Amino acid sequence: xxxxxxxxxxxxxxxxxxxxxxxGKPVRPHLSLKYDLSPxxxxxxxxxxxxxxxxxxxxxxxLGWSFKTNGKAQELTQLPNLxxxxxxxxxxxxxxxxxxxxx
Numbered sequence: 001x002x003x004x005x006x007x008x009x010x011x012x013x014x015x016x017x018x019x020x021x022x023x024g025k026p027v028r029p030h031l032s033l034k035y036d037l038s039p040x041x042x043x044x045x046x047x048x049x050x051x052x053x054x055x056x057x058x059x060x061x062x063l064g065w066s067f068k069t070n071g072k073a074q075e076l077t078q079l080p081n082l083x084x085x086x087x088x089x090x091x092x093x094x095x096x097x098x099x100x101x102x103x
Contacts, residue, residue, distance in 0.1 A: 004029075006073075012036045021063075022079065059085075 004017040004025055014037075015029035047067055051060045061082060066074040 002079075007037060009038065012038075021082070 002019050002021055002023070002025075004015075006015045006017070006029075007013070008015075012034055014031075014033045014035055016031040017026055017029045019026055049062060049065075063079040063082070068074065
């Protein structure tokens with residue numbers, strides 16, 4: 001899956017568009033919202049990615065990342081292939097329990 005998050009500061013519009021991997025960006029966004037981000041954005045900031053699937057084991061890959069202020073972000077048409085899953089590793093958990101009534 002590919003996700004585009006575009007923000008146009010001149011009209012204060014956030015657009016989120018989703019497509020399958022290696023499919024072009026759809027013309028119409030899936031989510032569109034007017035919101036002024038200028039009060040919460042600083043001159044220098046970090047851009048980050050986070051994901052979660054609750055208790056379901058999965059992998060998340062970022063195959064491309066493009067970010068640009070005051071212009072159109074770089075086109076990401078030549079994304080690499082997803083890595084092939086290797087041998088399934090066993091989950092490793094260590095549980096430590098402290099009990100007062102251990103006798």
